[in-house]
Amino acid sequence: MTLFAPDPFSPDVYNFTASLRAAVSLDEAGRRGDALEALQEAEGLLPDRSESAFLLGGLYERFQYWRKAAAFYEKALQSRPEASRVWHRLGIVRLHAGDLPEALDALEHAVSQAPEVPDYATDLSMVLSRMGRFEEALCLVRLALTLRPDDIHALNNAGHVLQCLNRSAEAIAFYDTALLQAPSHPVIRFGRAAALLKAGFFREGWQEYEWRWQSSRTVRTDIKAPVWEGEDLQGKTILVHHEQGYGDTLHFVRLVSLLAAAGACVVMQVPVPLVRLMERVEGVDRVFSVIPPEERFDYHCPLMSLPARLRLESDCVGPVPYLSVPADESVRQGNLLRNLAQGNPEQPDFIVGLVWGGDPRSHDLRATQTDRRRSIRLENLAPLFSVQGIRFVSFQMGLPRHQIEASGLPLMEGTEGILDFQDTGARLYGVDLLITVDTSIAHLAGGLGLPVWMLSRADACWRWGDSGSQTGWYPTMRIFRQPESGDWGRVVEDVRGTLDRLMSVYRSCQEKLPII
Template sequence: MPAAPSGFADHAVALTHRGAAALADGQDALAATCFTTAAVLAPHRASIWHNLGEARRTLGHVAGAEQAYRHALRLRPAYPKAWAGLAALLRKSRRPKAAARATIRALVLDPAFAEGWSIAGTMLSERRAMERLAVVQRRVVRLAPDSPPAWLALAAALNETMEVERAGGEAAEPPLPLACVRRAIALSPGQPAGYVNQAGFLIRQGRLDAALAVHARLRRLVPLEGHAEAGDSLVASLRGDVATAVSLARRSLVLQPASAATLVTLSLAEHDSGRTDLAHRGNRRAVALDPEGDAARFNLSMVLLAQGDFAEGWRLYESRWRMERTTYPAHAPPWQGGDPAGRSILLVAEQGQGDTLHFVRYAPMLAALGARVHLMVQPSLVRLLSRLPGIASVRSLAEAPPACDACIPLLSLPLVFGTSLATIPATVPYLHAADRDRGGWRRRLAGERRRKVGLVWAGSSHDGQFIAHMTDRRRSVALAALAPLADVPGVAFYSLQKGPPTDEAPPPGLDLTDWMGAADDFADTAALVAELDLVISVDTSVCHLAGALARPVWMLSRHDACWRWLRDRADSPWYPTMRLFRQDRPGDWPPVIARVRTALAEWAERR
């Protein structure tokens, strides 16, 4: 291709400089126009085509950007920047294999190319390849130690992997996430991203006052961008001040009306306040603004499931695998449906023990379709779930997995089975306590003539995970709050509680028998529950256990109830023997317990 005349070339250089300045200033359309004209004047220059690809990619013009990158690479095949730009474009357009190949080409050409390693880190994060993510991000900060985004990416990787090794030449302290964020802020103190990340890590650690101080600094730095208000809203939600959380989130949205993240924050606050329709609408808008946004898709899934819209809800619920600290089980290729007959399929527990008890109902259904079904579950559930019919093996999550044709997480089974509100597999009991285990409890209870009621008043405290800990505080009550139940005649109470809450002293008059020291696992607890007449519990795994055993169970539900309990129902389609007692207002337990006391007195009198 002949070179452009010198006048054209000079004009092309000037346009290239102008386009680069426009791109840096956020004027993407002007940049694309400048680079397009420059490419006409100097079509032989690969760098101009690369810049045009960058501008078009920023504008979201996928086909045009790819065309520009590929033309740059035809002119200069050994061009790491163009390969990296193409990789970023392919990654964004959901072509991970092609993106990986382009990234590898960039890094083979220049192993010290920080941008190439940064793209590799992004792809590892999306694939949840956490074991390699921190290693790659440490390399990025070594290659680009003055890059604030590189330090923020390392902070995110360390937060995911809880990596604490020293890196990046930092000798004063290990590169914990906050240390990396502080480095990013020091490099770019006038940019809000570092402060937003710093506040987020402080909130995860439960340092809410420190986070508010960072928000105040952020408000002084960028008073019209709404970041501080959104962060303050999250803090208010965690502290149970729902009205303030909604007000702050709305103020943030006024300042940044096109922010998907702010819409997610507002929708969470609306959900906590019981305004499910507004939460639905807000998450819908967030997904429209950012179709690939995992938080918006995940939060929308929970709203849809709570509203009984299972068709879309289960599909969007799969976005949980792109959230923090979640990794899809890789013991075998994923099973996404199809005829399971003749195949060995591993079902893997995820989330809490209650989730396992809830969704393990699908295991015998899968076995009935001809699959050889294996289970990997929490150690405390192995003995109980070994009694499920048709299951080839049950192992602890700590054990080596069996060789299988495919695997699938338990909470993905409703999607594969196409479960709708009308087709929930609600046949109970699907779990059974062993007669031998029941016999021991039966002998202990033999002399009791009153109605036998089990109590659970608190969930797992999740002391190492602050946000989960705050959720547990909303679902749990103090044992003293159950004092109104003490004077119900004809009832004997038995503790089904485990963990630190067992140290709480019963309120005066509440005669509570505690034999749970003799219950080593859920098989033992199931045997005791099977001998009781009723279980009253906050939203914990024991609710699921009692429901799966087809025992009567009354659940005390917090105002912002889990999606699985749906909305405005006193029953559960998952468990025919369950009755729900819901809070009318966030944190307001006394009216709930008063209703339980009235119902318990009527129940005891009838029986």
């Protein structure tokens, strides 16, 4: 008898199996609540058999009750710890639950017990990738491809891992090989889009980026106008609406001026924190956060679809700055912040804004895992505070702000009273430099044409390319990249050394200024 073949003559197994079948039938009939009740009934009938616990765990996995599924897979392993298939499923549900170390442990058991099964190696490579262990992930996915060279999931994983290793041109080849078998696979097409963009093949990359609607995004159906596909806009009104994160809107709002130049009346819908800033963008006629019922449009377009519609071919698009804040606000808020932060007025300190954490987006597991790689603990930035003549001001929002008190670092709070991105932009005029991780304020500073140093994780976002300290998107930005995933130490030391050299120049210039 195999692990997964229950004895049909056992009354306990018969009743238990009947409850499982009832749960499946009820779920297929759209009665999820009744199906879960049937599963709970099955729990009370659970025979003392590894096979039964595995079956129950499988149905909880089907219903996406990850922790329940894990509990029954663990129960199945108590008497059959050599069951590689159970270890594999345990790893998968732990991955879905966001428990990466536990998923890693389970999948390593599966691979060690059945190294000849390519699926186990492929899924282990995925967990290693989520943890930022990309070199190890590449070894595992190469093993899987040795076992099954035409496996599209392993080919897709290889493409993703190579892109994270900043080998995007190599990644494209793996995606292309996978698409020979599944040319309309949305996940592979979207992954290929990111690799193309990161490698600098912008025109094709933006066309591929439209596959996000089949892969991970939902097309809006609440706008009573057709999606703009590139039609003539002369005399037309087009609604351009926010999608994805704040940073994406701050990054690509520069393109709406091209729509206006084509004769369009451009209306924007964005979240409230962006409204006032967007109202000042060239080419924008009006902005709102909720579409008024009386509004009518000839077309609408998600903001991140504009590059494809406009056939964008490079990362040098239009003049910078393209964002602005009212002059009186930049003077009032900027000077207020500078005066509060300033030390000796006879020899002014250099003011540096600091942001060390992004938005974890707890509703999106993949985004949360990425945020863990892009964010840094404030205490790890302590070496920057050893540079003489600098006053640091926090522009950090959200939960990472709580790290200030625990760190004990001399960091002034700079966000008090900020209501939206326009306020934040006005405050940035009170600092000489912003140092930030890869989050929305980097795009704000870059779009305003202000000096910004961005600390990038090793698996940099596609928009920053595979390498380099400069970007065509923002001429005033300098990028400091992790040499290896998780290695913030060398990034901080590089920034500290660069700050030290900058301060030598700053002090030298001060000494040469005439005394008035």
